[in-house]
Amino acid sequence: MQAFRFDAIDLPQEAIAARARVRAFLAEEQTRRDFVAYRNSWNSFDPDFSRRAGAAGLIGVTWPGEYGGGAQSSLVRFVITAEMLAAGAPCGAHWIADRQSGPQILRHGSARARREILPRIVAGECYFAIGMSEPNSGSDLAAVRTSAKRDGDExxxxxxxxxxxxxxxxxxxxxxxxxxxxxxxxxxxxTQFIVDLARPGVTVRPIRNLAGGHEFNEVFFDDYRVPDDRRVGGVGEGWRMVTSELAFERSGPDRFLSDYRLLVELIERLRENPDPRPDSRPDSRQEIIIGRLVSHLAALLRMSTAVAGLLDRGENPALEAALVKDVGTAFEREIPELARLLVASQPSFDAEDPFSQALAQVMLHAPSFTLRGGTREILRGMIARGLGLR
Ligand SMILES: Cc1cc2nc3c(=O)[nH]c(=O)nc-3n(C[C@H](O)[C@H](O)[C@H](O)COP(=O)(O)OP(=O)(O)OC[C@H]3O[C@@H](n4cnc5c(N)ncnc54)[C@H](O)[C@@H]3O)c2cc1C
Known part of the structure; x- marks a missing residue:
């Protein structure tokens, strides 16, 4: 049985300094740009915000200086991303490139791909998508059928x-x-390849989500030609690449802070209208429910920080990342359910009050929290294997 590694981590001085830096940046954004706190902020795509975040040195902070990165610890990145989400900043444009595509290219991309792409990600002007799932291959990723056949240098x-x-x-x-x-x-x-979405041979078709929004797509390849130096990792090494990439994808604060702004709005609403039933059963009392949520959040923060510490030491945190995502997304899904029970409201995108607006948006996105990045059943299978149970 493999033990879970969730050691307590003391944030280094550079991470504490980064927290002050990102808070100052976000305060300036709030004052000068007047951004509303987004309820699902790492889905909120705003290239202008990403360019300003890049200029402020908040993207690619762990990457080497030769690509424009900050050469800092994963804990610095952890603090920056957590602060962005807590503020509801519209950080979705650069999110995937910064979280997983850039690190993959840095480790396994060709010299040319590193040179041409990484500095643009750091500047907040180059964005990535993840092309893993297929119609008959989601949880069972090994069943991928999209084919790549070699033809000379392509x-x-x-x-x-x-x-x-x-x-x-x-x-x-x-x-x-x-x-x-x-x-x-x-x-x-x-095998994995970097696909330039502007080149011929690739077609992107929208899929509308439950909220009516256009966030994800179908992507079709029709004799799409990609040079060999856009390969990521060795030929036949794709499985190892995606499993290490998924550890980046699953462990961060985006797996428990997606609807943090709803929790903030909920607490605001309860503060304005304290519990009218002071004698109700303890487990249904507002302050006890909120206290439980906040203590879960504190535990998740600690677990996720520990994974950032493992990444810093060059260790593979796939098992711990699966646990953070399973527990973290369960937490995210609980927030709208409890909010609905604690406050009588009519959730609507057009509602005047921020709570009802936030609740409408989160309710329509929440089912996806436990699907994207791997479903709970798949994560629990991994956790069970780590515990030696299967
Ligand atoms: C909002 C959102 C964004 C996404 N973005 C991306 C993206 O950018 N790129 C990308 O590649 N993919 C993306 N996905 C796809 C996502 O990774 C898949 O939806 C997910 O991995 C599940 O695959 P599936 O949809 O094919 O469901 P299936 O694999 O068909 O699963 C259906 C159900 O069966 C269960 N199940 C399957 N196998 C097992 C098993 N062995 N044991 C027990 N239960 C099992 C699953 O848990 C699930 O409940 C996104 C999904 C969502 C919802």
């Missing part, structure tokens, strides 16, 4: 991806493709 890609967030507004997508036989463990024969 590869020719054919097939389809689905649920690709931001593919209609990103510059690139990292596609997981089949380049060979799966082999007995089914994990062989997969």
């Amino acid at each position: 590869w020719v890609i054919n097939g389809q991806k689905i649920w690709t967030s931001n593919a209609h507004r990103a510059h690139y997508l990292i596609a997981l493709t089949r380049t060979g036989e799966a082999g007995p463990d089914r994990h062989g024969g997969l």
